[in-house]
Amino acid sequence: MDAFESIKATFFQECEELLADLETGLLAMEGGDADPETINAVFRAVHSVKGGAGAFGLDALVRFAHVFETLMDELRSGRMEVREEVVKSLLRAADVLSDHVGAARGGPEVDAGRSAALVEELEGWIGGDALGAAGEDDAEIDGLVFQPMQVALADFDAPAGLPDLDALLPGPIALPDLDAPAAAAGDVWRVTFRPRADMYLKANESGLLLRELARLGETEVELDASNLPPLDQMAAEQAYLGWTVRLTGEVDEAAVREVFEWVEGDCDLEIVRADAASAPALPDLPALDLPVLDLPPLDFAPASIAELPPLEPAVASAPAADPVEFDIAALIAKAQAAGPVDTPAPAAAPVAKPAPKPAAPAAANETKGPAAPVQATIRVDLERVDRLIDLVGELVIQQAMLSQRVGESGLARSSNVAVGLEDLEQLTREIQDSVMAIRAQPVKSVFQRMPRLVREVADMTGKKVRLVTEGEGTEVDKTVIERLSDPITHMLRNAIDHGLETPDERAAAGKPAEGVVRLAALHRSGRIIIEVQDDGRGINRPRVRKIAVDKGLIAEDAILTDDEVDNLIFLPGFSTADTVSDISGRGVGMDVVKRSIGALGGRISISSVPGQGSKFTLSLPLTLAVLDGMVVTAAGQTLVTPLTTIVESLTPKAEDVHLVGGRDAVIRVRDTFVPLVDVGVALGFRDEPIPAATGVAVLIESEAGGKAALLVDSIQGQRQVVIKSLESNYQQVEGVAAATILGDGRVALILDVDALVSTRRKPARTEKRMAG
Amino acid sequence: MTEVVTTGAGARRELISFRIGEQEFCVDIMSVREIRGWTPATPLPRSPAFMKGVINLRGAVLPIVDLGARLGLKTAEPTARHVIMVVRIGERTVGLLVDAVSDIIELTDDQVQPTPDVACDQVKTFVKGLFAVEGRMVSLIALDKVLPEQEAEAA
Numbered sequence: 044m045d046a047f048e049s050i051k052a053t054f055f056q057e058c059e060e061l062l063a064d065l066e067t068g069l070l071a072m073e074g075g076d077a078d079p080e081t082i083n084a085v086f087r088a089v090h091s092v093k094g095g096a097g098a099f100g101l102d103a104l105v106r107f108a109h110v111f112e113t114l115m116d117e118l119r120s121g122r123m124e125v126r127e128e129v130v131k132s133l134l135r136a137a138d139v140l141s142d143h144v145g146a147a148r149g150g151p152e153v154d155a156g157r158s159a160a161l162v163e164e165l166e167g168w169i170g171g172d173a174l175g176a177a178g179e180d181d182a183e184i185d186g187l188v189f190q191p192m193q194v195a196l197a198d199f200d201a202p203a204g205l206p207d208l209d210a211l212l213p214g215p216i217a218l219p220d221l222d223a224p225a226a227a228a229g230d231v232w233r234v235t236f237r238p239r240a241d242m243y244l245k246a247n248e249s250g251l252l253l254r255e256l257a258r259l260g261e262t263e264v265e266l267d268a269s270n271l272p273p274l275d276q277m278a279a280e281q282a283y284l285g286w287t288v289r290l291t292g293e294v295d296e297a298a299v300r301e302v303f304e305w306v307e308g309d310c311d312l313e314i315v316r317a318d319a320a321s322a323p324a325l326p327d328l329p330a331l332d333l334p335v336l337d338l339p340p341l342d343f344a345p346a347s348i349a350e351l352p353p354l355e356p357a358v359a360s361a362p363a364a365d366p367v368e369f370d371i372a373a374l375i376a377k378a379q380a381a382g383p384v385d386t387p388a389p390a391a392a393p394v395a396k397p398a399p400k401p402a403a404p405a406a407a408n409e410t411k412g413p414a415a416p417v418q419a420t421i422r423v424d425l426e427r428v429d430r431l432i433d434l435v436g437e438l439v440i441q442q443a444m445l446s447q448r449v450g451e452s453g454l455a456r457s458s459n460v461a462v463g464l465e466d467l468e469q470l471t472r473e474i475q476d477s478v479m480a481i482r483a484q485p486v487k488s489v490f491q492r493m494p495r496l497v498r499e500v501a502d503m504t505g506k507k508v509r510l511v512t513e514g515e516g517t518e519v520d521k522t523v524i525e526r527l528s529d530p531i532t533h534m535l536r537n538a539i540d541h542g543l544e545t546p547d548e549r550a551a552a553g554k555p556a557e558g559v560v561r562l563a564a565l566h567r568s569g570r571i572i573i574e575v576q577d578d579g580r581g582i583n584r585p586r587v588r589k590i591a592v593d594k595g596l597i598a599e600d601a602i603l604t605d606d607e608v609d610n611l612i613f614l615p616g617f618s619t620a621d622t623v624s625d626i627s628g629r630g631v632g633m634d635v636v637k638r639s640i641g642a643l644g645g646r647i648s649i650s651s652v653p654g655q656g657s658k659f660t661l662s663l664p665l666t667l668a669v670l671d672g673m674v675v676t677a678a679g680q681t682l683v684t685p686l687t688t689i690v691e692s693l694t695p696k697a698e699d700v701h702l703v704g705g706r707d708a709v710i711r712v713r714d715t716f717v718p719l720v721d722v723g724v725a726l727g728f729r730d731e732p733i734p735a736a737t738g739v740a741v742l743i744e745s746e747a748g749g750k751a752a753l754l755v756d757s758i759q760g761q762r763q764v765v766i767k768s769l770e771s772n773y774q775q776v777e778g779v780a781a782a783t784i785l786g787d788g789r790v791a792l793i794l795d796v797d798a799l800v801s802t803r804r805k806p807a808r809t810e811k812r813m814a815g
Numbered sequence: 816m817t818e819v820v821t822t823g824a825g826a827r828r829e830l831i832s833f834r835i836g837e838q839e840f841c842v843d844i845m846s847v848r849e850i851r852g853w854t855p856a857t858p859l860p861r862s863p864a865f866m867k868g869v870i871n872l873r874g875a876v877l878p879i880v881d882l883g884a885r886l887g888l889k890t891a892e893p894t895a896r897h898v899i900m901v902v903r904i905g906e907r908t909v910g911l912l913v914d915a916v917s918d919i920i921e922l923t924d925d926q927v928q929p930t931p932d933v934a935c936d937q938v939k940t941f942v943k944g945l946f947a948v949e950g951r952m953v954s955l956i957a958l959d960k961v962l963p964e965q966e967a968e969a970a
Contacts, residue, residue, distance in 0.1 A: 433874060434874075436874060437873065437874040440871075440874065680857065680858065681857075726860035726861070727860045727861045728858070728860065767874075767875070767876045768876070769859075769869070769876055769878075771875075771876075771907070772875065772876060772877060772878055772907045772908050772909060773859075773869070773876075773878040773907070773909075773962070774962075774963075776859050776860060776861065776862065777860070777861055778860050778861070779859070779860060782857075782869060782876045784871045784874065784876075788871055789855070789857055789870075789871060790856075790857040790868075790869045790870060790871050790876055791857065792857065792859070792860075
């Protein structure tokens with residue numbers, strides 16, 4: 044049971060990846076990419092989801108995936124054109140498909156109405172007939188109708204003895220092209236190909252070879268099953284089948300021979316020029332009972348499975364009338380499920396109408412895998428990686444401690460120990476970088492979720508939106524990735540709901556009806572920048588200002604620059620929507636986004652051009668595991684200030700420091716007065732502030748409270764520190780963001796600059812932050 | 816080592832006993848991860864007086880609770896002779912500052928008698944019960960109450 048569950052878990056993991064591939068492919072198609080490989084990739088993704096789901100008996104998922112797959116197959120085969128509306132349907136279907144996967148995984152139930160509506164929509168595209176009875180039973184799902192057929196085995200009480208297999212077979216089967224006239228221009232080659240068992244042992248595949256051959260020109264494939272022994276004499280490892288291919292096309296012998304380059308030694312191969320006139324005329328397709336049926340009672344050695352596919356490619360080269368799913372894996376499963384006696388042999392009736400499945404052999408490959416490209420990746424439990432990162436963090440600290448001790452011991456810098464230690468330091472740093480790189484992930488995983496969101500929000504608001512994403516490959520630490528999703532979601536919602544105009548308004552403004560929202564990620568000076576840009580109406584500054592005044596967020600006569608007005612939307616309690624909408628007005632404003640980003644050591648800002656749109660810019664550290672900090676001393680304690688918050692440091696002069704009221708001090712920095720916060724006092728380490736002139740002021744810019752100066756005793760220097768959580772063993776401490784371990788092995792606290800500045804102000808008054 | 820004759824009914828268990836000042840306490844041995852000497856802790860701002868701060872325990876930030884102060888006893892500044900008992904409380908690992916670890920005691924539950932009513936509230940919160948070992952009185956400590964309440968601190 045456990046094993047089963049774990050396989051299932053793996054399946055769901057794969058599903059996630061497959062769904063991501065699916066969406067990527069569909070988006071590429073939406074963008075006009077009609078590359079067959081893209082369409083194939085989408086088909087394969089949904090096919091694999093369906094296949095896995097079938098194995099786990101997830102019926103609802105299978106049914107939905109089947110309809111999806113059928114439509115993809117239409118597109119893939121070129122019977123249907125890749126049109127924008129179809130892709131849009133498919134994209135919506137992909138959303139529902141992922142809902143189905145989620146539901147199968149134990150998530151929320153799928154909206155049955157929506158699912159049914161989409162099935163209808165997809166079937167509408169397909170045209171209905173190919174799919175009349177979709178999803179009624181498994182056999183249908185696999186597109187095969189199985190007709191029971193008596194196969195008696197000699198070992199069992201078969202009165203008539205074992206019928207010779209040859210008798211079951213319709214003899215050599217020819218599958219001429221239906222539409223292509225035999226008299227196509229070019230040379231005509233007659234290729235007789237009879238694999239030996241060795242060829243299969245080397246994981247070669249007759250089906251693939253035949254398919255390769257079909258690429259060279261028009262082919263007629265004839266199956267020679269005359270060597271097929273009676274069932275009870277059949278050895279699973281042997282090769283019995285051969286083919287004769289009539290190839291018409293402008294190719295020379297070398298090209299034909301090249302197809303068989305890798306198997307030449309392991310098969311009987313004859314390539315001769317044939318006279319076109321002497322081509323056997325095969326006007327009618329025999330109603331063939333392909334011998335797909337005969338293997339089940341035998342033990343299934345892998346090689347015997349290898350025997351199966353050749354039948355299909357034989358069929359594959361002929362173009363076709365009806366789309367028929369031909370799934371080797373399903374067939375085998377069916378066959379195996381059937382008992383040895385009275386085997387309901389799959390008579391493969393639908394196959395009689397040859398299905399043009401260039402990718403069907405590929406699908407067969409997928410199930411067996413030998414030809415699939417091997418990706419050099421492994422799945423590792425995230426906990427193990429995290430543990431490794433923790434340990435490397437320890438190593439870095441330990442190494443720093445060791446260096447410090449050696450330095451203190453007075454050893455010469457040129458001593459062996461000191462030199463060795465330097466090498467160690469180098470190595471440690473490299474290890475740390477490499478380990479961090481393991482956890483780095485492209486932001487793609489987050490970006491991929493966004494098109495769906497955009498579609499949904501666009502539907503709800505009745506706006507037309509196109510999402511453009513850039514820099515999906517930008518890598519950032521997993522800890523950051525996890526926290527990116529919410530703010531991006533929020534910003535996108537905001538951009539569509541508030542930023543973009545309705546199609547009518549856009550038309551009136553002379554813009555295309557479809558609004559464009561751009562989501563981009565890039566690296567800039569050791570940070571990741573996320574930009575969300577819309578081409579909407581931009582921020583309505585007079586209105587924003589009025590709201591801020593009405594809500595008492597700013598003074599009525601406050602003089603604000605345009606930038607400052609734009610950034611008013613980040614103030615708590617600010618919401619520009621006249622009506623609280625379902626989308627962005629859930630009582631959660633941009634201030635929450637700003638705060639959550641601030642908690643990650645990030646910043647967010649907005650810039651806007653009226654009539655042309657707005658741009659949110661979000662900047663975050665690349666990792667939440669290490670931090671660049673300034674190590675300072677206050678009240679005898681070593682503390683770390685995040686470097687990102689620091690603007691500058693200065694030595695205060697006594698005459699620049701003024702008291703406002705009883706205790707609150709301000710310091711003049713050039714021409715502005717900023718609050719001066721004694722860190723020792725703010726943290727409760729001492730009661731009276733030190734005289735400003737004896738310390739150092741660090742000018743910081745906090746996320747919420749603008750600028751402030753932190754008064755500390757001294758600055759020790761800049762250092763990269765490993766962030767340690769206080770919460771894991773204790774709890775959050777006000778004014779402290781986290782802890783770290785310094786070179787001396789002691790714990791140092793990392794300051795939460797924001798909290799520090801606002802804590803100090805809290806009892807005093809409810810300030811108007813942006814005022815003045 | 817103390818030999819305790821266990822005759823009564825109830826589950827047998829092993830306890831580690833330790834001293835704070837003149838008094839003897841004990842905790843379940845299963846919750847104790849390690850015992851180490853005192854190292855100076857980094858004080859935490861705005862924390863209760865019994866929170867001595869945090870130390871580095873092989874890379875983890877370990878909060879140190881001065882158990883004596885927590886129990887309302889008089890405590891002196893810790894010295895190198897003091898001991899930190901690293902204990903597991905739920906999901907957290909916490910260091911308890913005590914004077915010295917004295918013994919391993921084995922006893923059954925029925926040997927523990929409930930804390931008498933004479934004790935003050937603070938003691939009753941942390942002391943689960945009392946028992947006698949060789950004429951000495953040992954108090955059994957309930958670890959889950961040792962850390963400050965989250966809510967109280969957050970407010």
